Amino acid sequence: MARMIPIRTTCAYCGVGCGIRANVTGERTVEIAGDPDHPANHGKLCSKGTHLGETVGLEGRLLHPMIGEKRASWDKALDLVARKFKESIARYGPNSVAFYVSGQLLTEDYYVANKLMKGFIGTANIDTNSRLCMSSAVAGHMRAFGEDVVPATYDDLDAADLFVLVGSNTAWCHPVVYQRIARRCEAGAKLVVIDPRRTETAEEADLHLAIRPGSDVALMNGLLAHCREAGVVDEDYLAAHVAVPKDFWNQLGEGNDLWSVARICDVSAADLRA
Helix, strand or coil: CCCCCCEEEECCCCCCCCEEEEEEEECCEEEEEECCCCCCCCCCCCHHHHCHHHHHCCCCCCCCCEECCEECCHHHHHHHHHHHHHHHHHHHCHHHCCEEECCCCCHHHHHHHHHHHHHHHCCCCEEEHHHHHHHHHHHHHHHHHCCCCCCCCHHHHCCCCEEEEECCCHHHHCHHHHHHHHHHHHCCCEEEEECCCCCHHHHHCCEEECCCCCCHHHHHHHHHHHHHHCCCCCHHHHHHHCCCCCCHHHHHCCCCCHHHHHHHHCCCHHHHHC
């Protein structure tokens, strides 16, 4: 019997992008294992990724095109969609149609879908549930760093001395990344979690700042003011890489002492100083 060669692919559940190896073991059965050579997960998988193979044979999956709850051929289904699109565009214009696509597609799939809508049909009406997850992060990255990518790599986790997680239950949401954080903490790194909720990640932290909901900005301003007062802000780096607004530091110093911030955030000043 010929030896089965595993198919190397990517888990599509979350943004970690774990590498997996899939072995087809039967007509509708697939064994899933982490790819030890993949830089994102080094063979590790969370429970969702581990059970990917079960989705192949689940009952109730949509296996064929359906029109009015009845099975239809691909040709008939595609012709119907094309005809309805054509009729709507002819009567109301290209902005009368839209795509709402999955958050579990690969980059190449999104590229083709966007080309169809924006390049061929001529409308920007394409959305995905990924936007609900990532739009705030993209806006934050653009304003803070000038580009919409994460300014770090997974390898940085293995060299970090301090992790600060803000509003993230990483142990549940990104278990593979959390395993790398936990491994680094075992080597001496510290973990600080800023979150009103007491999550599993918070319980494992060296320091949990359960701040008052909505006081995040006050906390960050206070910590920044304290760091500058303590002389641990790299002024030369800021001058070379950061566009600091005029009078920013003077305004930041007003009402942002640790005692005031602790009162606003409903945490102890000793914890903030730590």
